[in-house]
Amino acid sequence: MMDALALALAMFPASMAAANLCLLGRAAGRPAPGALVSILIPARDEAANIATCLDAALASTGVEIEVLVMDDGSRDATPGIVARRAATDPRLRLLHAPPLPPGWTGKVHACARLAEAARGTHLLFIDADVRLAPDAAARMAAHAQAENLALVTGVPRQRIATLGEGLTVPAINLMMLGYLPGAGRAFTQHPAMAAACGQLILVERGAYESVGGHAAFRHRLHDGLALARNLRIGGHRTEVVDGAPLADCRMYGGFGEAWNGFLKNAREGMATPIGLPVWTLLLAGGHLLPWLLLPSPLAAAALIITYLTRAAITWRGREPSWTIPLHPATVAVALAIQWTALARSALGRPAGWKGRAYRAADGA
Structure with missing residues (x-):
């Protein structure tokens, strides 16, 4: 009985991923004349990243651009690096964020x-x-x-260099492609089916302003998801495309950074009192339970399906193949992060990031 349940729970993300990998489209073409893309970069203590980020942004082709960096109270050399580059390229502007108002989170305010x-x-x-x-x-x-489309987004190719990153970062694409019907494509019009990756979001200005922009969810930490849902509530179309050809990103430098980074957003995602038990059944039942039921043939089949699913998602996202054998540990760590976030919230402990503490809103 349990092995049949494990197989069914493994088949669910496998079938979902098979459909989503076929549906996931690519952004292509050239925009109409008159388009101007403002590349907007909120930056707080980003001295290690900002120069190469600017190099790539300013090398954009095929459309007129401007690049704006909002220094959000950096305590390192970030503003100086940007200022020196801005002095040589009129397309780049350095801005300084005013003090963070009550009720706002830092990145949302900067955006x-x-x-x-x-x-x-x-x-x-x-x-x-x-x-x-x-x-x-x-x-x-x-x-x-x-x-x-009012919004186009995608998950950049994730550059993963350490074991700690390999145990955490691949969960992004697993959840997007394995558990979200339609993977955020525009035909899934309901706000609950919206998705976005805050690392890479393009939004049409008129639509953005019509729903109140970032001010409409000033208290949120998961800014990308909140913007996509608000736009759909406002009657606009949003879409996730294949982000790997569009950009790459190294989110975190190791396990500790990754743990804290995912922890701060968890309460606005899976880590809710009602939702997390369901997610635990789906994830643990499909990806971890089969190991406990070996040598059952059904459990073995579930594991094969699970690894094939993970491999397909990993290869489509252009993530390193060495992370695939870590898959059960990745799922276990993802659940540990979510349960930790829920427990911290119950104890009244705020999420923290880059010297700021936030009491994030409950997941929507």
Whole structure:
């Protein structure tokens, strides 16, 4: 009985991933004349990343761009690096965030101020650790225009260099492609089916302003998901495309950074009192339970299906193949992060990031 349940729970993400990998499209083409993409980069203590991020952004081709960096109270050399580059390239502007108002989270506030200062027809929000492909801005803007989309997003190719990253970062694509019907494509119109990766989001300016921009969810930490849902609630179309050809990103430098980074967003995602037990059944039942039921043939079949699913997702996302054998540990760590976040919330402990503490809103 249990081995049949494990097989069914393994088949669920396998069938979902098979459909989503076929559905996941690529942004292509060139935008119409007159398009201006404002590449907007919130930056707090990003001295190790910002120079190469700017190099890639300023190398954009196929569309007119401007690049704005909002220094959000950095305690390192970030503003000096940007200022020196801005002195030699008029397309780049350095801005300084005002003090964080009550009720706002840092990145959301910085993004809101960036949008106010931008001149573009399209706003491309990226993190400072993202490296855009030369044609990424043009392709995303063209896709938005051709498909009448308010928002285009994708998960960049994740650069993974340490064991700690390999145990954590691959969970992003696993959840997006294995458990979200339609993987965020525009035909899944319901706000609950919206998805976005905050590392790489292009939004059409008029649609962004019509739903109140970032100010509409000023208290949120998971800014990408909140923006996509707000746009769909407002009647706009949003879409996830294959992000691996558009950009790459190294999110974290090791296990500790990754743990804390995912922990801060968890309460606005899976880590809710009602949702997390369901997610635990789905994830543990499909990816961990089969190990406990060996040598049952059904359990062995479940494991084979699980690893094939993970391999397909990993290869499509252009993530390193050495992370595939770590898959059971990746699922276990993901669940540990979620349960830790829920426990911390119950104890009233705020999430922290880059010297700030936040009491994130409950997941929506």
